Amino acid sequence: RADTSLDRIIHQSVRVLTDRLFEHIRPFFDKLVKRKWLNNTVAFEEIIASIKQHFKKFRRMDPPPYQTLVGEVHRRVVVEYVRAILRGRVICTSSKMRKRMAFRLQDEAKQLKGLFKDLESDSSWLDSLICHLADIIHLEDTPSIQMEVAVLVKEFPDIRKRHVSTLLNVRGMVRQAERQEILNVVKDFVECGTAAAAAMCRDRAVFADIPIASEVHCLSLGLLRLAMSVANWFSERRPRARPTPPSGRPDRRVSSRRDAAAGNQPQEGEEGATGTHRED
Numbered sequence: 001r002a003d004t005s006l007d008r009i010i011h012q013s014v015r016v017l018t019d020r021l022f023e024h025i026r027p028f029f030d031k032l033v034k035r036k037w038l039n040n041t042v043a044f045e046e047i048i049a050s051i052k053q054h055f056k057k058f059r060r061m062d063p064p065p066y067q068t069l070v071g072e073v074h075r076r077v078v079v080e081y082v083r084a085i086l087r088g089r090v091i092c093t094s095s096k097m098r099k100r101m102a103f104r105l106q107d108e109a110k111q112l113k114g115l116f117k118d119l120e121s122d123s124s125w126l127d128s129l130i131c132h133l134a135d136i137i138h139l140e141d142t143p144s145i146q147m148e149v150a151v152l153v154k155e156f157p158d159i160r161k162r163h164v165s166t167l168l169n170v171r172g173m174v175r176q177a178e179r180q181e182i183l184n185v186v187k188d189f190v191e192c193g194t195a196a197a198a199a200m201c202r203d204r205a206v207f208a209d210i211p212i213a214s215e216v217h218c219l220s221l222g223l224l225r226l227a228m229s230v231a232n233w234f235s236e237r238r239p240r241a242r243p244t245p246p247s248g249r250p251d252r253r254v255s256s257r258r259d260a261a262a263g264n265q266p267q268e269g270e271e272g273a274t275g276t277h278r279e280d
Helices: 002-029 042-058 063-086 095-118 129-138 142-155 161-171 176-191 195-203 218-236 252-261 271-279
Strands: none
Touching: 002 042, 002 063, 042 063, 042 095, 063 095, 063 129, 063 161, 095 129, 129 142, 129 161, 142 176, 161 176
16 A cells, blocks of 8 residues: 555656646647748757756656656657647648658657657657658658558557548648558558557557547648648749839839929920829
8 A cells, every 4th residue: 555655646746747847848849840840940949958957856856756757758748749740730742841841850859869868768669759750751652651650550559540640641642542551551450459559558658648639631631732832832923022213213203292292283295204104
């Protein structure tokens, strides 16, 4: 009973400390995996800096509670990062954009791995997750994506078909036949699940904490990609603003307005020119 009570106290304390940390860093997770995120590292850097600052105090804890705390923080950081990816706030519309996004995900995954290694986290099984998602986004041929999904499902058994479907939306995959071939991999693994895999799910819950409210229909995704492409095309070809006249040459229309305000009437020879300016 004493051990049970102590474990309960430790887990309650860990939850309180973890919640306090996430009160500081959660707003920065809301800024990840957006259009601005592709060119701006500030939000991610703030997350890293805040975790380091908090753990300067947490390191004073005894080893068993500390390991429980750093392991839970590690897990929740990865969960929130994956949640940001699966929100679908960035939809890749080209191979170039997929490559760019994948490289950014891999870079930040590497930084998270280094951070929690320095903090002596025992949850190294989390390190590969973001890299798997980045590879699925980056790979071009369906068989390679299927193999990567199979590895992902094997290492993280609580993933479900809707999670992979949402990731394919982020990747910009709209062809239904290709999507179904990839999603069948998830279905086959889930149907072949064992009691051991179910036990692993409870110990290594990641996707179970990331509910997917609804999936974007394939047609809707295609229309979204088309709209984004058209918007980018128009923005690139939008005419520039008309340059202002040099300071040494006054605007003829402004001069005409000043003359009118002063009560000056155009001379007979000037009437035609003035009329032309007014029509302009």
